[in-house]
Amino acid sequence: xxxxxxxxxxxxxxxxxQQWAERRAASRLYVATCRxxxxxxxxxxxxxREQRGAGWSCxxxxxxxxxxxxxxxxxxxxxxxxxxxxxxxxxxxLMAGELSPDTVQERVEALARxxxxxxxxxxxxSPECGLGLVPMHPVSRAYRDALGLANQRLARACDAVxxxxxxxxxALKGRIDDESVSALKRQVED
Numbered sequence: 001x002x003x004x005x006x007x008x009x010x011x012x013x014x015x016x017x018q019q020w021a022e023r024r025a026a027s028r029l030y031v032a033t034c035r036x037x038x039x040x041x042x043x044x045x046x047x048x049r050e051q052r053g054a055g056w057s058c059x060x061x062x063x064x065x066x067x068x069x070x071x072x073x074x075x076x077x078x079x080x081x082x083x084x085x086x087x088x089x090x091x092x093x094l095m096a097g098e099l100s101p102d103t104v105q106e107r108v109e110a111l112a113r114x115x116x117x118x119x120x121x122x123x124x125x126s127p128e129c130g131l132g133l134v135p136m137h138p139v140s141r142a143y144r145d146a147l148g149l150a151n152q153r154l155a156r157a158c159d160a161v162x163x164x165x166x167x168x169x170x171a172l173k174g175r176i177d178d179e180s181v182s183a184l185k186r187q188v189e190d
Contacts, residue, residue, distance in 0.1 A: 002115050002122050003121075003158055003160045003161075004124045004126065004154050004155050004157075004160070004162070005017045005123060005124070005125050005161075005162045005164060006125075006126050006127070006128040006162070006163050006164070007127070007128055007163055007164035007165055008165065011165050012168070012169075013162075014048075014125050016162060016164050018052065021081045021082075021083045021123050022055070025080020028079055028080060028083065029056075029058075029059060029072060029079035029083070030056050030058045030083050031058075031059045031061060031069065031082060032048075032059070032061070032085060033061060033065065033090040033093065034086075035089075035093065063090075065084070065090055065107070066110040066111045066114045069111075069118075073120065080121075081121045081123070082118075082122045082123070083125070084123070084124045087124060087127075087147070087154065088127040088129070088147055091108075091143065092143065095139075095143060101142060101145070101146060104146050105146070105149060105150070108149070108154070111154070115154065115157040115158065124154055126147070127147065128151065128163065129143075130144055130147075155173065158173070159173075160174030160175060161174065162176050
């Protein structure tokens with residue numbers, strides 16, 4: 001089972017993906033794409049680790065994502081489930097390295113091919129940033145376009161796609177776990 005979870009900032013997409021992964025296996029790999037470059041980001045990472053709790057190992061990979069996933073899952077005892085959070089930061093990291101739009105999409109294609117071959121459950125988290133205004137700056141427009149194309153390709157590679165808004169999940173493709181939906185809705189109601 002391969003799941004893509006998309007949504008806006010603080011929509012609940014990561015919480016949904018985490019709950020989904022925790023229902024799949026006791027041995028879980030969290031793949032983080034962020035770079036810790038300041039105190040605020042370090043604090044975010046600390047809080048995320050604390051929220052995940054036991055049963056999680058973490059792999060930090062800001063650039064070589066398809067290769068790192070391949071290596072992490074090719075070990076004698078692979079994790080029971082993988083949670084990749086998040087594609088948006090990965091795309092930003094690639095673009096910060098001044099890769100061309102075509103090269104960025106080649107990297108996305110490599111990730112999509114890995115997903116299609118994955119023999120274990122995988123949840124992928126990605127922001128949806130194309131619902132607002134057209135950005136004024138060319139770099140912002142290029143990022144929005146690259147992420148939108150990446151989300152489309154990853155959605156084709158996944159069995160299910162969930163859009164999360166205001167803490168509420170909506171299945172766009174495939175079926176979603178009723179327990180995960182109920183748990184997320186309870187958090188919104190509390």
